Amino acid sequence: MSPTVTSMERVLTTLGHREPDRVPLFLLLSLHGARELGLPLREYFRSARHVVEGQSRLRARYGHDCYCALFYAAIEMEAWGGETRFFEDGPPNAEAPIVTHAGQIAGLEPPRVADCARLRQVLDAISGLHERAAGEVPVIGVAVSPYSLPVMQLGFDRYLDWQIEEPEAIERLWRINQEFCVEWANAQLQAGATAICYFDPLASPTITPPEVYRGAGWRIAQLTLARIAGPTATHLASGRCLPVIDLLAQTGTAAIGVSALEDLSEVKRACAGRIAVIGNLNGIEMRRWTPAEAEAAVKEAIAKAAPGGGFILSDNHGEIPWQVSGDTLMAVSEAVRQWGEYPLPWRDGK
Amino acid sequence: MRDAFLEALLDTDRLAAQRVLESARQPAGLGHALDSLMMPALERIGALWESGELALSQVYMSGRICEDLIDALMPDKGGNGACSEPRVAIGVLEDRHALGKRIVLSVLRAGGIPVRDYGAGLSVEELVERTRADGVRILLVSTLMLRSALRVKDLVAALRAAGLAVKVVAGGAPFVLDRRLAEEVGADAVGYGASDAVAIARRLLGGEQ
Numbered sequence: 001m002s003p004t005v006t007s008m009e010r011v012l013t014t015l016g017h018r019e020p021d022r023v024p025l026f027l028l029l030s031l032h033g034a035r036e037l038g039l040p041l042r043e044y045f046r047s048a049r050h051v052v053e054g055q056s057r058l059r060a061r062y063g064h065d066c067y068c069a070l071f072y073a074a075i076e077m078e079a080w081g082g083e084t085r086f087f088e089d090g091p092p093n094a095e096a097p098i099v100t101h102a103g104q105i106a107g108l109e110p111p112r113v114a115d116c117a118r119l120r121q122v123l124d125a126i127s128g129l130h131e132r133a134a135g136e137v138p139v140i141g142v143a144v145s146p147y148s149l150p151v152m153q154l155g156f157d158r159y160l161d162w163q164i165e166e167p168e169a170i171e172r173l174w175r176i177n178q179e180f181c182v183e184w185a186n187a188q189l190q191a192g193a194t195a196i197c198y199f200d201p202l203a204s205p206t207i208t209p210p211e212v213y214r215g216a217g218w219r220i221a222q223l224t225l226a227r228i229a230g231p232t233a234t235h236l237a238s239g240r241c242l243p244v245i246d247l248l249a250q251t252g253t254a255a256i257g258v259s260a261l262e263d264l265s266e267v268k269r270a271c272a273g274r275i276a277v278i279g280n281l282n283g284i285e286m287r288r289w290t291p292a293e294a295e296a297a298v299k300e301a302i303a304k305a306a307p308g309g310g311f312i313l314s315d316n317h318g319e320i321p322w323q324v325s326g327d328t329l330m331a332v333s334e335a336v337r338q339w340g341e342y343p344l345p346w347r348d349g350k
Numbered sequence: 351m352r353d354a355f356l357e358a359l360l361d362t363d364r365l366a367a368q369r370v371l372e373s374a375r376q377p378a379g380l381g382h383a384l385d386s387l388m389m390p391a392l393e394r395i396g397a398l399w400e401s402g403e404l405a406l407s408q409v410y411m412s413g414r415i416c417e418d419l420i421d422a423l424m425p426d427k428g429g430n431g432a433c434s435e436p437r438v439a440i441g442v443l444e445d446r447h448a449l450g451k452r453i454v455l456s457v458l459r460a461g462g463i464p465v466r467d468y469g470a471g472l473s474v475e476e477l478v479e480r481t482r483a484d485g486v487r488i489l490l491v492s493t494l495m496l497r498s499a500l501r502v503k504d505l506v507a508a509l510r511a512a513g514l515a516v517k518v519v520a521g522g523a524p525f526v527l528d529r530r531l532a533e534e535v536g537a538d539a540v541g542y543g544a545s546d547a548v549a550i551a552r553r554l555l556g557g558e559q
Contacts, residue, residue: 090497093446156449160407209405240402284496284527321496
């Protein structure tokens, strides 16, 4: 491995569907920064400085190939007037939906990023991470897709009901969500994010039939991604992707985050040369992996998806649970260094 | 007829589903139509979701249509289980996302099992208290995040400490992704999809149902 290869070069090479020096590793550890600083999660997320310091220490420890600028998904709902419930050992969750009857949607306007102090904190964290990265490490921002955000805005069951019962209200909600998503994603890019993770679990056929996605979420993704002024990766948050890979490829996204429920070889074959694959270590099982199990999982994922490039090793959900130990994370990191060096001679028994 | 009912549900065609159900009830009664038509359709839809062939939104909408049909054709069949024995209850531990709970509720009602709906965002203490107050025999606990799935262990311990002999059935995404989790948290049973719910409930109720 050449010592001169930076994380940025490694990631860009694989996104170009070529083999870099080794398989890039994205450890998406948004919560774990709090543990690094010995802070409760609520306190940790109160300050951009905490996040910059936490993420920097994590990368120094595990040597992964990105800075994750995600605070937590529900932070977007705070911009819309929602509230967040914090836990001591898990991701903060959105509290009650902000819309409870369809008539409210007519009066809803997209919040402005500049008006929301919490979003400005995220931008400050991105700026700080961008400075630390010095162009050598990608900084990943996150924006929830206009198609998936209504799950938090309305509640999941109401959202599904209203797509049939209140189609005009839902169309309007998608439109204003798109305005917010584009402004939010571009603000992150302007603050120094290298790329945006377009978080779109509802694009997954696990949640939405492909023909329904094609009629709404896919159209929205095409329009939205075209207005985001930088590269994007679409994450389906543990949902399956195989039946919609062709559609996702046409949205202009550069990569997809894929599920532990699908075979990585099959996903890679379907994506090859068109979209890079990010995944798919099982974050839930990871909690009780031994170092040997972590090594085996890493080795299997690399064997299935790494040849030819176009692959970033990561978890399947886009966030590694709080309960995963530092020893396991270290075992994953070491296994990538041991087994991820191209040209992967061990795959041929050499 | 089974195929026609299944197709109507997957097309979200309420009227077509009702027509098929009405046809099926003529010879043998509505109860038989629910058992022979509605339950198998919902179980099939749930199984197709588990194998990745259908989407969760289709499972949900199918359940909604079946609930509406039950309410319309047999208003005393489902209810909220408030006055019915045996006592089965369902709730979402800590999380706000109630879709999985809602789907399981629909399937249980279609299966003729009255269920009390405790809602979402519940604490361990609230679930223990309500289980005790209602004399619940089977408590179905839905979770979304790993954190809340692990809290099922605290719930089971609290129920046992309170001397309650309730059977706990765990469900939700973390249990699907980690097949050893249910055993770890001490659940009496686990459902990997809504289609499992009726069989589990009937098994745990034994001769009571």
